[in-house]
Amino acid sequence: MAIKWEGVMPAVTTKFTKDDELDLVTFEKNINAQLEAGVNGIILGGTLGEASTLTPAEKETLVKKTLEITAGQVPVIINIAEQSTKEAIQVAKNAEAWGAQGLMLLPPMRYKATDYETVVYFKEIAKNTSLPIMIYNNPVDYKIEVTIDMFEELLADCPNIEAVKESTRDISNVTRLKNKFGDRIKILCGVDTLALESMVAGADGWVAGLVAAYPAETVAIYKLVKSGDIAEALRIYRWFMPLLELDISPQLVQNIKLAEVATGLGTEYVRAPRLVLQGAERERVKGIIDAAMAVRPELVEYKSL
Template identity: 90%
Template sequence: MTINWEGVMPAITTKFNENDELDLLTFEKNIKAQLEAGVSGIILGGTLGEASTLTPAEKETLVKKTLEITAHRVPVIMNIAEQSTKEAIQVAKNAKAWGANGLMLLPPMRYKATDYETVVYFKEIAKSTSLPIIIYNNPVDYKIEVTIEMFEELLTECDNIEAVKDSTRDISNVTRLKNKFGDRIKILCGVDTLAFESMVAGAEGWVAGLVAAYPAETVAIYKLTKSGNIKEALRIYRWFMPLLELDISPQLVQNIKLAEVATGLGSEYVRAPRLPLRGAERERVQAIIDGAMATRPQLGEYKSL
């Protein structure tokens, strides 16, 4: 399946039950809500998906279940976040065998690789697979930045590296990438609180977090922005901002799962060492969610834009 790398691509949460097992019924409900809202792809096993806690068997189950639910309507993309090149290549092979349509690649985990080591890591994975790839560039959380110079080498040698999830939190990076590479690389914003600004600057899409709880509002902002209806996009975006700020937190998984409860698209169950929010922090987050639910905006027809 060809991936256009545009629109809204949810970084899906992994649903668990009270016994710490995959909750595939709730997972299916959420995926169907994403499809109904008009998302352009599904990304599995990212930070929000609690990837570091998932077993290979659970990852296989999630990929195959998502393919079943989506029925090839949108691409299914598997995240790779491993400690060694050997492990990353194996995950890439597994993902293709399971039927995934693309890969999202993080730099090496735990070890702070040099620029040279990071480029070699990405190239060896890319050359081991025919699947299209989006590079996840998040120096804030993962301490390794994929620079313009590094992208230049990667894009020259690896045709299947096609896009970047830009989480640098530097809005001008969209313009730098466009000035340097034009349409050779597609840009998807990876920071919820900069999505509108990034798309106005030329980013083709949004790898979103709060979309897990609010799929229609997220896709509406994208569609309205790209169709030029900035005023209406801003109306929804400004309402959304207190919720979007829940994504830029070490507890983003717990925050977003609590929001999923409010919209009926998930539960609070997380996998240890993560634990559900409690005390004053839970009250603070719940108050933000309650306030947003009380003022949830009416959406006009956006899907045909």
């Protein structure tokens, strides 16, 4: 399946039972809600998906289950976040064998690679798979920035590098990428609190987090912006902002899973060393969610926009 790299692509949470096993029943309920809302792809095993805690067998199960649920409606993409090039290449090969239709690549984990090392890392993965690739550029959280010069070399040598999850927190980077590469690389905003602004600047899509709990609101914002109804998109976005801010936190997984409970699309269970929110912090986050739920906006018909 060809990937257009546009629209809303949820970075979904991984659902666990109280016994720390995969909860595929709740997972399927959430994926179906994403499809019903009109998302354009499903991304597995990102930061929000607790990738670093998943076993290879669990990743395989999630890919195959998602392919079963989506049944060809949207592409299924898996994130690669490994400590060595050898491991990353193996995950890419596994993903292709399991039937995944695309990859999202983070730079090397734990080791702060140089620009040269980072480019070589991405190139080695790209040449060992036929799958289309989206580079995840998040220097704030992962301390390595993929610069315009680095992208120039990657795009020249790797035709299957097709998109970037733009998470530099610098909206002007959308314009720089467009000015330099045009449509050679698609741009998807990776920061929930900058999504509307990034799309107005020309981003092609949104790799979203709070979509896990609020799929319809997320897709509606995207559709409204792209149809030119900025005023209606802003109405929803302004309501959404306190929730979107839950995504820019070290506890984003716990925060968003608590929001999924509020909308009936998930549970709070996380995998250790993460633990569910406790005490005053849990009450603070729950207060934000409850306040938003009390005034959850009515949505216009957005799917046909």
